[in-house]
Amino acid sequence: MKTDEKLNFACDYMEGAHPAILEKMQETNWLKTAGYGLDEFSESAREKIRKACNCPDAEVYFMTGGTQTNAVVIDAFLQSYQGVIASDTGHISVHEAGAIEFGGHKVLPIPHHFGKISAAQIQTYMEDFIKDANHDHMVMPGLVYLSQPTEYGTLYSLEEMTQISTVCSKYHIPLYVDGARLAYALASSRNDVTLEDMARLCDAFYIGGTKCGALFGEAVVIPKPNRLPHFFTIMKQHGALFAKGRMLGIQFDVLFTDNLYQRIGIPAVELAAKIQTVFQEASIKPMIETETNQVFLIIENSKMEELSKKVEFGFWEKYDQNHTIIRLAASWATKEEEVALLRKYVSE
Amino acid sequence: MKTDEKLNFACDYMEGAHPAILEKMQETNWLKTAGYGLDEFSESAREKIRKACNCPDAEVYFMTGGTQTNAVVIDAFLQSYQGVIASDTGHISVHEAGAIEFGGHKVLPIPHHFGKISAAQIQTYMEDFIKDANHDHMVMPGLVYLSQPTEYGTLYSLEEMTQISTVCSKYHIPLYVDGARLAYALASSRNDVTLEDMARLCDAFYIGGTKCGALFGEAVVIPKPNRLPHFFTIMKQHGALFAKGRMLGIQFDVLFTDNLYQRIGIPAVELAAKIQTVFQEASIKPMIETETNQVFLIIENSKMEELSKKVEFGFWEKYDQNHTIIRLAASWATKEEEVALLRKYVSE
Amino acid sequence: MKTDEKLNFACDYMEGAHPAILEKMQETNWLKTAGYGLDEFSESAREKIRKACNCPDAEVYFMTGGTQTNAVVIDAFLQSYQGVIASDTGHISVHEAGAIEFGGHKVLPIPHHFGKISAAQIQTYMEDFIKDANHDHMVMPGLVYLSQPTEYGTLYSLEEMTQISTVCSKYHIPLYVDGARLAYALASSRNDVTLEDMARLCDAFYIGGTKCGALFGEAVVIPKPNRLPHFFTIMKQHGALFAKGRMLGIQFDVLFTDNLYQRIGIPAVELAAKIQTVFQEASIKPMIETETNQVFLIIENSKMEELSKKVEFGFWEKYDQNHTIIRLAASWATKEEEVALLRKYVSE
């Protein structure tokens, strides 16, 4: 790394894939396999995911990206007249270009607390809905959507997720968790929610690959078999059925060999903590303590502009007249030396 | 290849990718690039495709699969009250699980002739529609969808495609061509429609990668810029925007380097012709002369069953009480020795 | 009626309503009632319809028109990945501007025989679907749609409808019957399917008001309660929930008082038979013997043009180079003298 090179912490999907994935693709390139996930690699990956979730009967499906996965799963859960409860900052609420509405469903937003919503909020929403004399004229909530970690990199604790699961059960509303960055949750020392817990508490969740070491791909886990009948056809209808399914199978097979998925995010979480320290040492405060691989900082505008000459990062939102919130993301591919160079730039 | 090995001609997407693609992925793995197709590889691929189409202003977008691409392009072309004219055997009519209807649009089927429809049929459809006193109560045709080659491996000639394009212009209906297997059309000695012709005659078409040497991916070409405004957002809304866009860019960049795409299908078309000969020598007739990489055969049922012990192929449809139509597909990855072994099995 | 007046047999919804309906509207005008069908008139109408169907637990909902009713009922029955089997001449297949596709569902057309489809055809469709190796890539049939009488005015016999109901049960596909002109079926001496039979054989059907003596309105009967949960909300979502619901209630209450609905079509069916005779006497043959209130005639083109100067009728379709099929419709409001004048015009 040259000492004047431009750094890039803009997001966590800028590199290719973990080398073991490319190797396996190379190695298996000339094999002929059945399409659409009916191949041996996909089956092996499914089996390893089931084991990791301690959920031997789980259905596992692979798709190519997060928005696609959310749209398919949510559409599969909801009846035509139902909507999905989500944090107002949830990916489906804001950054999926109306993919949920395209499927005919309303996103029912709840105010967030650093990206999270609570069991109490969901309970209140449900009670208000039930009591509303006009609720037959309104969109019925039919699913709760969470992200673990959230858009703000924050984590639901096991207690929080258990409470939400309990409220969902009480109102017969299934619970679905978006795990686009799940590897970084699993890698965090602050996290106490395991894959096994998620399989126990959720009606479905997805294990993110795209941001967590794969070229692309997300693995949907449906703990109770036949919970979402004809899911295969629903995927096809959404254009989400991948022809050479083994490309997805191979990736998740590698990621779930020797706990790679559980380990792959560890350096990223550590580097994120270091990134936060780098800024704190320069008296630039985090908006919220980093818990996973993302760092949100409240930075004075002129400093931000200066920094942007040497570092790429994400503009999150305006904080006040003179400050902006920016985001730096570490990933499985981020190197120590990048953070070292960042320290140099920030301290200058 | 062992002399008693089971052969597999079931479809044309059973192997991985052309080695040059994997090599380039390996080589570029640690580079950081922007997401969503804004990277340098995607731009390079777009530029090469524009050149191959002799269409310097064309917009080019990459998606991951055929059904997805059809759904997005068709939805982008149609107004909410319009439908798409297609052969009744078209992929969108039958084998996309209602993906077009999911977007709110009707597929308006026209009877096919070995997978093809004609300018005359489209003209009649349009005239009947216009003259129908109730046409304001009906779905207005807003797009014509063809496949080149078709589901039956047949080819539209330049004259036929020109006629269709002329009829479409006459009625102000855009023309869209599904090129899932386009490499095999371009590789056929019977073909006289070039990429340049397609860019001149169509409002959009896609260049298939998944079945033509890529791991996955299809490249949509929109010859006239801004013909489909906000196409990027429409892709996102359909869950069809690929995060690490460079994976698609790299693949098409390799495929459009040194005319690889135009050459990659040649062996497959030659082997398909040989496969047809193998069967003809055993007095098993083709349903229709093979023109590209697929062979359709009318086979006596007991022979079919015997063959199926040693060869995997596709069941197409019942022909009569005693015969079935089967399909064998060659691909860019099929080897001479596979056909040699097939000859042995068929002649036994 | 003047002897040179222009006659109008163009359709069966040209007049207002049965006078008893207007009278009751007048009489109740200043009453205050709850909206959305929760009023006493709607409840009374529901109760009378339940009695007429001998189905005390049936749910009954009122909507304003046929296309709307079909769209709502079909959407309520189908899962997102399912389509509806219908005659290729069915109203939903052709003349509802894609209302079913707007809801995301494909209409799966079956060739008709004078508007009708048979149990055998449905059985074949289902068997073919189940046996198709690719059926997970196709639209799953989730409902059978019939019209009684059909678009051609033909009737399903009790035996035919029973057979269809049996096939539907066998494949767990519900059966829905569009009764836009049901009064004319009930009024026909050729008919042997009663309301009670329909309630026994169908999962839902609607009793048409718009063409059968009401200002507007259709009554959906769902024999088994809770068969379509949240139907009220689905109506609202479709913009099909009528605010002053009592307007619909009053109309059906009147129509189901003293069997008015069962009687109202009788003169129309008789006059249709007379209309057919009028033409037969002039050597103009019916395309098919009239069974209800519509008459389809094969008429020589020059005669058709002459007739059109004095009579309005519907152009159905081209028959051959020199002949056209035209349709004349009688309604509950058609008068003897109109047919008498028609005889004069035709015989001239």
Added chain:
Amino acid sequence: MKTDEKLNFACDYMEGAHPAILEKMQETNWLKTAGYGLDEFSESAREKIRKACNCPDAEVYFMTGGTQTNAVVIDAFLQSYQGVIASDTGHISVHEAGAIEFGGHKVLPIPHHFGKISAAQIQTYMEDFIKDANHDHMVMPGLVYLSQPTEYGTLYSLEEMTQISTVCSKYHIPLYVDGARLAYALASSRNDVTLEDMARLCDAFYIGGTKCGALFGEAVVIPKPNRLPHFFTIMKQHGALFAKGRMLGIQFDVLFTDNLYQRIGIPAVELAAKIQTVFQEASIKPMIETETNQVFLIIENSKMEELSKKVEFGFWEKYDQNHTIIRLAASWATKEEEVALLRKYVSE
């Protein structure tokens, strides 16, 4: 009116229609007219509405209810990837059971001020959207939806509506106004927005009939012809095309004869003011000064319960621990003596 009769101010669509409407229906009952709004009464009504709006080229379409009208118009305006900006209390945001999302579009809510949103808010929304680096991943605003009067009975002034129209023009976003209760706006002395102003400032608006003296029906006015091509077919596709269109035509023809529509709401607005006074005299304060036909009151819970024994009204929302906001609505059919009796009940 008996002195102990239960009063009903629950909503403004509890009675039938203005007597002149029923009379005209009676009078024209046996006429034969063309369907779907192609009749002479519909044409006469359209012409009168065009005159009332001083907009001779306006297109006018009739539908049966407000949710239906909103869904059709909004769907006609929006491209598939666009959403509609509305007050978070707007009817389409809350009380249409997801009818807009059913058509594939997101409602983009803006915080309301007593039901209203401002030009400044819309401007900010648009600027934020345009500046957002991720706006291609978000739902593009494609329409602004207002209600005049709003759900809270409040009115946009001419200045406010002009400002909003100006902002809409600036950002090339059309403006659509829901006039479900428009007669009560036109009848208010506080109102300075005429039909002519609306035709000048809006791209479309609807003139409400259901709540304003008709049995049912809303008239959509599209000032610039061909602004929404194929609107007729879009109506059909939504199940919103009324077969016996003259029923709608007759109603609006009567309402727009001798300025009946402009006059019909006057007593209601006066009575609403009296209702407010009745409560103020009993020290029950309005949530906001009544401007049209609705009165919103902050009432102590025990008083509310007592009142509810003698008066039906709407529960709006909880105000605080001890108070609730209730709504009383007067309509064109409300009588002085009802308010007199209310005074008695409230003052007791």
